[in-house]
Amino acid sequence: MPIPRFDEIKAPALQFFFADNKPHKILEVYDVLGKRFNLTEDDLSEVLPSGKQRRWHNRVNWACYDLFRAGLLDRLNRGVYLITEAGRKVADENPPMIDRDFLMKFPEFEKFQQATGIKKAQKHDGHEETAEASGKTPEELISAAFEQLQAILRKDLLDSVAKMDWLFFEKLVIDLLVKMGYGGSREEAAHVTKASGDEGIDGIINQDRLGLDVIYVQAKRWQADVGRKEIQSFVGALAGKKAQKGVFITTSGFRKSAQEYAKDVHQKVILVDGERLADLMIEHDVGVSISHSYYIKKIDSDYFDQE
Helix, strand or coil, X not given: CXXXXXXXXXXXXXXXXXXXXXXXXHHHHHHHHHHHCCCCHHHHHCECCCCCCEHHHHHHHHHHHHHHHXXXXXXXXXXXXXXXXXXXXXXXXXXXXXXXXXXXCCHXXXXXXXXXXXXXXXXXXXXXXXXXXXXXXXXXXXXXXXHHHHHHHHHHHXXXXXXXXXXXHHHHHHHHHHHCCCCCCHHHHHHCEEECCCCEEEEEEECCCCCCCEEEEEEECCCCCECHHHHHHHHXXXXXXXXXXXXXXECCCECHHHHHHHHHCCCEEXXXXXXXXXXXXXXXXXXXXXXXXXXXXXXXXXXXXXX
16 A cells, blocks of 8 residues: 555554553654555655655654654654653544644644744635645655756756757767766867767767776757667667667657667667756756755754763
8 A cells, every 4th residue: 555644644653652651662663553554665665755764754753743742742762752641542532533633732732833834835726724734744845846846947958958059969968978977077078079960969988087998979859759770770880889888868758669679789778868868967967056955954862962
């Protein structure tokens, strides 16, 4: 089953602490509730778009944190919780769902919500709801907004690339490969590539600064998807140069036949479509610049540890 929303985790988490009335580490909650929800290894391994944390861990952490802020759990130490008297009363009632609306009847949680400045978000039907009513944790809301901005940037990049002439596209590809660590310096890379008249580039670039190995590069600034025929021609060019590695870059996409052919050939052929090209440009800061930076900080428990 899919990973439950963090509101759906709160009631089972409270019941877990209620079962023996003993302190438990958050690691135990991950394990026990993971089995309770029949999560697969893939579910448990799924990470947030930031890649910094597992989605399951993130949701369990926030579920327990909300229970703590409502006074239903007590946090004894870093990552260690114990059910409170108020928590036992709620658990004894066994509510089927504990969401943030449910927790708002507890003064401590209401004060917490007010103190953190939870804003109202507009729904499509005109009614208002808190942003957290979507069932996403704050990190997931940030990640979702970030992914949306990345998608917009990716589209803008591809639109800009489609309008540039082939000489500028050649420069873009060389700049990108150099930023990725290939070709040595910008000047060295320029010496080992050559322009062609097919709105792209064909040439070789050093895999390392000493030139111990080279990579054959072909780039197509196309609108239509690249087919098997073009990849076959590229592989033939590799064979003619006795090259074992090649990168085929396009601003469009690759047909399934082209992808399957590239997997089966003896040479190592990497296909980079338009979306992957845009992602690499973003990752390596080619044609993009930082607009805003946000630092998300957390409490340093070691600083406050008096032992």
